[in-house]
Amino acid sequence: MEKVPMTVRGEELLRNELDKLLKLRPQISAAIAEARELGDLKENAEYHAAREEQGICEAQIRDIEYKLSIAQVIDVTKIDNNGKVIFGSTVTVIDVDSEEEKTYQIVGDDEADIKSGRISISSPIARGLIGKEEGDEAVISTPGGDKVFEIDSVKYI
Known part of the structure; x- marks a missing residue:
């Protein structure tokens, strides 16, 4: 079974x-038991709703337990990283063309949330940044063409 990288924060949220x-x-x-007492189960909407909720809950539990079982939790604060961009690091980049500054944390696929600045390790931006250091330039292919980013800072928090 192949392990999937996950940050400490991601594991904590899942738990x-x-x-x-x-x-x-x-x-x-308890809701199912209460609904059973109401009579005929064929026409009992409360019973069917409770059973459906139970099915959804159990599916979510199985999904989370599976994700945790294959997770390789990586704590970047305990890794000798030599200033390089690695999984879990927080990177501030500057778009060379527009001078726009953006900050990203590189996280696992399930943790990604671009609005919060967390990008998936498998995203083109993350793949282009991995292994680079402060001051390096990264050329990243985007749907709008190649973008050049200068790495301003790398943090391990």
Whole structure:
């Protein structure tokens, strides 16, 4: 089974979500039991809704447990990184053409959220930045053409 990289923050978020779902299980079971008491199960909307909620909850639990089982949690604060861009690092880049500054954290696929500045390790931007150092330039192919970014800073937080 191939391991999938994940940040410490990503693992923590998944574990919190799993805990929340596991605490929801007894509530759903109680709702099913209560709905059963209402009579004929064929025409009991509350029963069917509770069973559907149970199915969704169980599927989410299985999904999170699977993700955690294949996760390789990487704590960048404990890695000798020599100032290079690696998985989990936070990189500030400057677009050479527009002088626009952007900051990205390179994270696992499930953790990616471009609005929050977290990009997937498999994204073109991340692939173009990996292995570079402060002061280096990275040429990244985008749908709008090649973009050149200068790496302003690399942090491991």
